[in-house]
Amino acid sequence: MTHPHLLVETNGPVRTITLNNPDRRNAQTPSLWAALAQEAQAVGDDIRVVVLRGTGASFSAGIDTAMFSAEGVPGEERMDQVAAGGSDAVQRAIAAYQEGFTRWAQCPAVVIAQVHGHAIGAGFQLALAADLRVAALDAWFAMRETSLGLVPDLGGTGPLVHLVGYARALEMCATGRPVTGPEAHSIGLVNSIAPAADLAEATESLVDAILFTSPEAVRALKPLLRAAIDNDPAGQAAAERAAQTPLLMGRMAPPV
Ligand code: CAA
8 A cells, every 4th residue: 555645664574654744744634544554454473563653843733634624635535525424424434534543553563653743633643543652852742633623533532541541631632732742751641752863763772672572472462461451350361361372382392
């Protein structure tokens, strides 16, 4: 799958997916979300880490706001037309958009969002779709949907609440205020922060640390830890046993 605003590079077990529409601050559209969903689906066991990042001044300034205008974005569906289709059509459209975000949770690789500049609205939600986040000190995150009379609906509300708690999530979304890199780090929204000039290096260090460990173990770990969010203790203990059994048997198998 190719998209004019997406660069995909694979270097051994690491795939880097770059939003590449810097003139519009990597604003997002339905065709980009479809391309992101296909990229997430295309990640196989040979890829161990995916890095999501953006070119130019921003990681992503969110949905292309021209989608709400009468002119729309050339080649993209317009929001007024989607809304005119009625409730079922709106629900179907949003479900398709969400795939570009939620599918990253199912892909076998560890997904890292490397965030610099702005991560606004859909940009913030794309960062939340990743497993891990590395941010520049001067990056800022803002959930601006409420200022457009909307709610975040691209898969971001669940991860946000899990990461920072209900009260902080509500405050962030209700006010739309910017959350800076250091604050994001202090509340657990991002895993690490680095000066903008060192951001790529900080991501590389994290990638290297993941690559150093067992591919099979990390592949089993991601769904195991994600399941812990919903499982009760007994269910999670069973999930641990199920994940560990083939790993332990493989490790203890006599050499042939
Ligand atoms: N959509 C389309 N174009 C955008 C854009 C967006 N979201 N954000 C920035 N751009 C464009 C600007 O129109 C401008 O284009 P021109 O050069 O042709 O005028 C260019 O990118 C540079 O923007 P600025 O001059 O504003 O750059 P800045 O560095 O001063 O500010 C910014 C950057 C803070 C990101 C600011 O552009 C901004 O606030 N953008 C809008 C952010 C926004 O409200 N996004 C929607 C959030 S809601 C959402 O995403 C989810 C949803 O479903 C509703």
